[in-house]
Amino acid sequence: MGKRLIPAEPAEIHDVQLRDALEERYLAYALSTIMHRALPDARDGLKPVHRRILYGMRLLRLDPGSAFKKSAKIVGDVMGSFHPHGDQAIYDAMVRLAQDFASRYPLVDGQGNFGNIDGDNPAAYRYTEARMTDVARLLLEGIDEDAVEFRPNYDGQTREPVVLPGGFPNLLANGAQGIAVGMATAIPPHNAAELCDAALHLIDKPDATSKSLLRWVKGPDFPTGGIIIDSKESITEAYMTGRGAFRTRAKWNQEEGARGTWVIVVTEIPWLVQKSRLIEKIAELLNEKKLPLVGDIRDESAEDIRVVIEPKSRNVDPELVMESLFKLTELESRISLNLNVLIKGKIPKVVGLAECLREWLDHLRDVLLRRSAYRKAQIEHRLEVLGGYLIAYLNIDKVIKIIRTEDEPKPALMKAFKLTEVQAEAILNMRLRSLRKLEEMEIRTEDKNLRAELKGINAVLGSEARQWEKVAEQVRTVRDMFGPKTPLGKRRTVFADAPEHDLAALEESLVEREPVTVVLSDKGWVRTLKGHVEDLSSLSFKTNDKLGFAFFAETTSKLLLFATNGKFYSLDVAKLPGGRGHGEPIRLFIDMEQDAAIVSLFVNTGGRKFLIASHEGQGFIVNEDDCVGTTRKGKQVLNVEMPNEAKAIVTVAGDQVAVIGTNHKMVIFPLDQVPEMARGRGVRLQKYKDAGLSDVAVFDSKAGLTWKDSAGREQGLRWKDLSDWRGNRADAGRLAHGLPKSNRFGRTI
Structure with a gap:
């Protein structure tokens, strides 16, 4: 029989508020995303996945000039040792580092299909090979010399760098894109030589502002080139605040x-x-x-x-x-541009150009101090060993005798020659073949050289000015490697002002130019018909509605609508509804008051002059160009107050004005008695007692006055036949015998 299973004691249960548990877990997720996935470190400009790829390639000895290795090998090692987040994520990140159209200064030298600018996918990692570039070598330089801190990897089996030595201004030179929780980063690539020049200026003048650094850093330098058309002011603002955008x-x-x-x-x-x-x-x-x-x-x-x-x-x-x-x-x-980076690898912050470069320079100085201290310890250890070797050389026979005869030669050597433990250990570990190399002059020469080097290191460690000199020297070396005369360092993106173009011509260029017929019903429903339609008898309208205006236009035409409130409204024919149906209310395209009605609708051709008048008989001449507004609310031209309203508009073509009132009286006077204005109430055209203005006409005295009768036939009077009505502006006029009882001349624009 099998053993009977005894249930284990239940673990202690704690009551936790759901809100607190969710907040704690979500905050942990957010911090993980911000610090370990989305935001780059300001010091080396890398996210953890990129840093681990480069360090993994370093361990595989994939230096520039060495043989390529399969990408599958690189991805596998990085995933197994440092980044347990899926092979495709690692490979995608590595591919981007190798694409010369995505990275301004590629960190990976790829062999095989790594994708293209058309957006085609790269080959699978079993088909491609890779190694590091010179830029990646600069980022890793000194990593074996205690240049940076290391931490345990995810499973504690090995160690990985917290940050790379970063001997290249990678953050700004290659840029970064990332979306975290509640924040994002977007850093375009820049020119490395320009960044180095700005950094050198920052070393000389630590208090330099981002604005002053733009003398060297003109703006982004994209791997695909292009032209930036932003103004210098907006570029300056972007680099000072760390936020902005570039029109490319x-x-x-x-x-x-x-x-x-x-x-x-x-x-x-x-x-x-x-x-x-x-x-x-x-x-x-x-x-x-x-x-x-x-x-x-x-x-x-x-x-x-x-x-x-x-x-x-x-x-x-x-x-x-x-x-x-x-x-x-x-x-x-x-x-x-959103310069949101991790300061010291811990604090997310949006920084300006100066602070961004300052973080890099401070990191270079920290790396210099760490590498110098490491080298100092190495030299001191070697000097100690050399001191022991010199003693052994001068007393070689006695040393050999002690080693041969003593059971514990180490303490005996230390006692006989007053050696340190390190010196005694070095002598005992020395191979016999090295005895022939133990020449006093060689030992003393190496000792002298090392002491001179140690003196220089101590001088650097003891002087901040010397430290910055060394950093500047390192930055100059990088600038020379990627100078403007080198193929990789030459600036690719240029700057220019956006060309000024007529907006109307530009909008017209976006519309196919075709003939149309604009139809506006009496109740304000508008539509367009394809082509120039002469016969509109078959058009249908809504119940109790009829044809108001109809005229020929083109899809690129602009329309002007004159309303009873004295305003002109601008419309684009291209935006009006076409096709079958009754169209749409014209009020959908303009903000016209409900108590306002349409006086006239016509094509805006520009350059003409109109005579506009109100019901009370006041009016003036206005230039067509002064009637064009830019907003839906229209442009006030004729000033009227209810119950007065705009009543008539006619094209100025002649030398005489005819005005007819609702009392069927007409007056004719010279056009030059009417002033030209851009806006106003106007002057009195005809005097009324218990009537108002019905219509106006402008005509040439040589041709005479014409009008249309109720049947639509053209009627007219010669100039000599109009003597009864000729007078001056503001006259009451005389009854218009023979004119239509509608008191309208029937003229359209």
Whole structure:
């Protein structure tokens, strides 16, 4: 029979508030994400996964110039010893370090398919190989000389560096992207030589501000080049506060073809933009007819980027073509700056440029002190050993005799020659073949050289000024390695001002130019019909509604609406509803008061002059360009107060003005009696007692006055026949015999 199982004593149970338990656990998760995953260390500019990859490659002796090793081997060692978070996460991070279009100064030298700028995936890690670059070697230099602290790895079986020695300004040079809990970081790449120059200035003047450092650090330097079009003021603000963004545009040029044709060739695109996705987006916009200036696009890229854009017509402005593309595609990209980093590896903080470089320089000094102390201890130990060797050389026979005869030779040697334990141990561990090397001159020469080196180290350790001299020397070496004349160090991103373009022309370039007919019903429902439709008899309207205005326009046209409140409203034809149906209320596109009605709607052609008038008979001449507003609320031009309202608008084309009132009286007077204004109440045009203005007309005295009768037929009177009504502005006028009883001239703009 089997043994009977006795239940174990239940563990002690503690009551914990759910809120407290959740807060504690979520805070632990947040801290882990911030410190061990998302934010880079300000000192070496690395996140833990990148640091572990580089240290793992160091242990595998994958130095620059050495043989490549399989990426699978690297990933396996890093995962097994330092980073137990999945092989794909490690490989993805390593691939990014090797991509020269993603990293400004790659830390990994890859062999095989490591992906491309089109966004294609890299080959699996069993197919690719890698080793470190010179930049990675600089970051690791001195790690075997106690340059940095080490801590136990995740399982305590080995140790890993808390931070790398960081002999390269990696944080700003390569940048970083990361999203933590409640915070994020976004650091674009910069030019290493510029950073070194700024750091050298910071060594000379420790109190230098971020603004003063911009003399050297002009702005980001992306691996894919491009053009930054931000103002110097906004760039300065970004580096002073540690937060901002950079508008980056693709680099392009115009190539002439045969018989006057030309194409646009894009040679550089913004950082982190996938070329294939960019071209797909442009092709979609072409199919949707949102890029009327562009005829075709094709990718002729090989190793270098070459995206060819053909215009629809050789007569269009290439600048305008590109502006339309910048507005709608990722050919212009906004790259964020959020200098949120871990200070001393522990405190997340948003810093400016000066503080960022100061953290790096302080770290270099700490590394220098640690390496100097380590070397000092090595030299002192070696000097002690050399002292023992010298004694052994001078007394070699006696030493050999003691070793041969004594059961415990170590204490005997120490007693006979007053040796230290280290010296005695060194003599006893010496191989016989070394006896021939024990020459007094060699020992004394090495001793002298080591003492001279020790003196220099002590001088450095004892003087802060000497320490900064050494750091500056190290920074200069890095600057020379990646100077502007080197292929890797040459600046790739340039700066320029955004070209000024007519916004109206730009908006027009984004719309396909097609003829349309604008239809506005009596109750304010607007729609557009394709083409110029002459016969509108078949149009249907809502119940109790009818045709108000109809006129020809184009999809790129701008409209002006004149309302009874004396305001002009601007509308884009492209934004009006098309297709079948009754359209939509025009009030959806403008903020017009409910008690206001439409006086007129027409195409804004610019440059014309209008005579506008109110019901009380006041008016003036206004330039069409002064009527165009930029907001939905419209632009007040004719000042009216209820119950008075704007009543009429007519194009100024002639030398005489005819005004007719609701009392059927008309007066005609010279146009020059009406002033031109940009805004106001105007002057009295006709005098009324118990009536108001009904309509106005401007005509040429040579041609006479014309109007339309109730049947729509054209009627008119010659100038000599109008003598009964000719007078001056503000006259009451005389009854208009023969004119329509509607008191309207039937004129439209």
